[in-house]
Amino acid sequence: MLDLIQQIVSGVALGCVYGLIALGFVLIYKATEIVNFAQGDLMMLGGFFAFTFIAIVGLNYWIGFGMAIIAMAAVAMLAERVLIRPILGNPQFSIVMATIGLGYFTRSIAGMVWGTDDLKFQTPFSSGVLRIGDLVLAHDKLSVIVATIILCIALYLFFNRTKLGTAMRATSENMLAAYYMGIPVKRVVAMVWAISAAVATCAGVLLAPITFVHSNVGLALGLKAFPAAVLGGFGSIPGAVVGGIVIGVIESLAGFYLPEGWKDAAPHIVLLTVLMVRPEGLFGVYLAKKV
């Protein structure tokens, strides 16, 4: 019983990481209907930046964290300006491929600059556990869960209650009309990318004590975050997090209870099954063409 709970908590923590990456996907999707396949790599880059600020430059953890977020927001806005903005009218699929290219590029450059070894740095969550009775919950996992909940609520309120959030949703529906309505479309899109990168950086930094920082972590986690985002339904912020947690828990339980190899396959099997039954995901909206 204890094992089960332990596994579930592990799974929830892992799922929260997937959820944070999936959140990044969903944010950009909600504003521009692009799926940013480089999200996982942005997360990795955020971790690397944090490593540089904290371990090499020697700043305090929280300051380094903040600096990493700012740096990544800048990088994301640059990427958006140089790569995404010029191609925004292209068919969706070619934009997706452009982000895949961006992901490859980022991953390789990071590997060349920081090397391919695992890097680690000191965090307030690296050690330390919370004990509830016989249950042992590591602080690093708890930090991920708490941060995810906070970010999810904040972003949900932002997108659904503020004017800027509504402006972002309008932009994704019909960009030309958004221009005509006076929405500063270019600024909106740049902002969304910045927010998305900030969320990814949080994920990357909070993940560092668990998996350490290395250049392939982005791809591996990004690949699992897709099922999370699709499971939740691509336009839904709470959906992304719920989807991530479901995937994380299933993966954790599958790794523990099922034979070798099911751990990696289980999330994909779940995804395909859900898509058969509910093609729009758990919280998604099914849109049919109206003639």
Add this chain to the structure above:
Amino acid sequence: MRFIFKTDYDQDIDLAPHTGYFWSYGLLTAALVAAPFVFGNYFISQLVFVFIYAIVGVGLMILAGYTGLASLGHAAFLAIGAYTAAVAQKYGVPFPVYFLLAGLLAGLLGVLVGFPALRLQGIYLVIATISMGLLVEEILARWESVTNGNEGLRVKTAQVFGLEMTRDGVGFYFFCLAVLIAVLLMAMNLLRSATGRAFVAIRDSETAARSLGVDVASHKVKAFAISAAITGLAGCIFAHKMSFISPEMFTLTLSIEFIMMILIGGAGSLHGAIFGAIFVVMVDPFLTLLKDDMPGLLASAARLVGVGADNAALLQETLARWASAAGLKGAIYGAVIMLFILFEPHGIYGRWLKVKLFFNLFPLYKQATFVRQKTYMKSERGR
């Protein structure tokens, strides 16, 4: 300038609008047939890879370029073809039989994927195909009794009617070329007939296609099946070329390479598949060139310009170190995809057409013929 004067419906139905095409493609074919007797082994080996990738490209083009169903899981179909070949060989099945069987089994997987894919649109379909690809890779690694898991399978040379077709031999080269030409002709036939038109109709407007009597569901499944079957045939050839296959050769990275091939070559045309295949296969030799020859060349050039001998040596050393860094291939891949989508959205074939138009219209070509208009994003949900 050439004017095509049409007097017969057949001119539109035929594969080529005018006889000039027969000359140019005929010359190309003749050159390819003569190649193994003129060029060395390395070049021929690379050409065989181009053929294999081109066959996959044609298959993927039919699905993604013409029917509009994007798939990031085609490595799975290649894997099915390759493993069918390897396993069938173990049981002594003759080559012609397992060659066709590879296509058939891959096609079956295509049907299996096609049915559920009917309910999925856009990005959901892409991600579902990614999951499918990863699942197939996982199954191949775990089903050890059949596939020997991660240890991989050796593939012996193909035996056709008692003759050996070694993977570096001339016979194999001609076989690949023949398969490529056959697949290309079938694809072209498909596209000028009702089913091909139905595919394109589905891409552009499912609603209208349905109202005209096109059974959208059945055609989508057919598109998947055909695309998968063609890729399966390529998989069989691939297995023989590599002479050793294991699940980690059929990863998502390979699927992405296939799509990259289509986009770089030019989505929406069969020429694009060929150009893309040439490009993708050339990246590796290019990188080797970069690593081995470029630092030296650039250093000599620097010395010519007047940079001191010490600095030139330093330049050469830094370049060499940078060029052999582990991540360079990925960086170049990524940069190339991004640059193509930014500047050449219609791919190499698009650029070829523009160049051809320039020569066709010479000297009346106007520079602003292909100025790109600003496009705005419109939601593709509910298409």
Add this chain to the structure above:
Amino acid sequence: MSYLQAQNLSLQFGGLKAVNDVSFSIEKGEIFTIIGPNGAGKTSIFNLISKFYRPTSGRILLDGQDVTDVPAHRIAEFGVARTFQNIELFENATVLQNLLVGRHRLNRTNLWQELLFLPSVRRSERAHRRRAEEVIEFLGLEAHRDKLISGLAYGVRKIVEVARALCSEPRLILLDEPSSGLNAEETDDMSFWIRDIRKELGVTVLMVEHDMSLVSKVSDRVLALNYGKVLTTGTSAEVQSHPDVVAAYLGA
């Protein structure tokens, strides 16, 4: 005997009754128009007859056959073709290619024959091309034959829509607002074509239309719809002077 019979058709989306117990019948060779304010359910009725939606209740009889449960892609076999209010042409293809897709329901070649492009396929292609050319001639589209749809003007696109529908050799054609977006001269041309479709091709026409002069010029009978319910049916003059119709739609 009526060619198309709609019996007590209802279409409900949740709490909204888009079509509420609508019945009408159309004779063979008739030009029948449905008018009404926006949101009255006209396009919904079209969508029901072209099987884009399934009715919540009611039946549709085509030439005596019950087609209520026929799936969307099979209604073309029964000889029903339609145009779309918001043009649904194949943007990346030429006019001729659009029309050839229109011939799809009459295609008898299968996949294997096509892959090998047997002589039977070539003969079939020639035949389709000949018939498509007849439609092009009928509607005067010769100049646009090889142009991509994305480069055509709106008025021409509407004509191509009608041409594509005619290519499937329908016995009943549904025209959804054929004159919307057309100027006076183009609307005149459209009225001639609609009458020619009935006279020369023998096709029954069911139209939705807002332009009352066009309605008066071509329709044999008119049905007025409001809030999903039938207000009245009759000749064009009768309907246009009916007090309910005037109150709901036409104004004094």
